[in-house]
Amino acid sequence: MKKVIVISTSLRPGSNSDMLADKFVEGAKAAGHDVEKISLVGKNLQFCKGCLACQKLGRCVINDDVNDIMAQVLKADVVVWATPIYYYEMSGQMKTLIDRMNAMYPLDYQFRDVYLLTTAAEDEEHVPQRAVAGLTGWIDCYPKSRLAGTLFCGGVNAARDIEGNAKLQAAYDLGNSIA
Numbered sequence: 001m002k003k004v005i006v007i008s009t010s011l012r013p014g015s016n017s018d019m020l021a022d023k024f025v026e027g028a029k030a031a032g033h034d035v036e037k038i039s040l041v042g043k044n045l046q047f048c049k050g051c052l053a054c055q056k057l058g059r060c061v062i063n064d065d066v067n068d069i070m071a072q073v074l075k076a077d078v079v080v081w082a083t084p085i086y087y088y089e090m091s092g093q094m095k096t097l098i099d100r101m102n103a104m105y106p107l108d109y110q111f112r113d114v115y116l117l118t119t120a121a122e123d124e125e126h127v128p129q130r131a132v133a134g135l136t137g138w139i140d141c142y143p144k145s146r147l148a149g150t151l152f153c154g155g156v157n158a159a160r161d162i163e164g165n166a167k168l169q170a171a172y173d174l175g176n177s178i179a
C-alpha cells in the first residue's frame, strides 16, 4: 500500500481537472492505496518572497497553509498534481505552491512517482507540454523521483464540461495502475 497525495489546484466550482483528480483518487483507492486529496480552494497560499530562510529552517517563514501541505508531500510515496492549463502552462496557483515548497529542497523525501493531470479548452497534443516541462523542472530537483505519468483532457472549457468524457475512466485507470 502506497501513500498517495493528490493536489488539485483549480479554484473554480465544477472544475474539470478536479473531476479528473477525483477519478484518479477513486482508482488509487480501489487498488488499496492510502489516498489523500488536497484542494487549493479556500487555502491561504501566498507568494514566495525568495528569502531562502527555508533552507536553514526546514519550513517557510510565511504562516499560511503551505507548511502543512509540504509536510504531507514529504510523507507521500506518490504525488499527483491536477491543474487547468492557463496560457499553455500550469496554473499560477500550482506554480506558486511549487515555489513555496522550496523548504523541501534540502530535506529527505519519500515520493518517487509523480503524475500530472491537465485540462484545457483546446485539444491539441502540444497544449499541456509546457506544464509537463514546468513540472519536470520541479521533479529534476528531487532526483529520486520521476514523472511516472501524465493525462491530458482537452476540449473542455466550461465548468463540468468533462462529465461523460472518456478521460475520466482513463484517470481512474491511471490511479488504479499504481503498484
Ligand SMILES: Cc1cc2nc3c(=O)[nH]c(=O)nc-3n(C[C@H](O)[C@H](O)[C@H](O)COP(=O)(O)O)c2cc1C
Pocket: 010, 011, 012, 014, 015, 016, 017, 018, 083, 084, 085, 086, 087, 088, 089, 119, 120, 121, 122, 123, 127, 156, 157, 158, 159, 160
Ligand atoms: C486564465 C486562463 C487561461 C487559459 N488558457 C488556456 C490555454 O492556454 N489553452 C487552452 O486550451 N485553454 C485555456 N484556458 C481554458 C481552461 O484550461 C479550461 O477551461 C479548463 O477546462 C479549466 O480547467 P478547470 O475546470 O479544472 O479549472 C484558460 C482558462 C483561463 C481561466
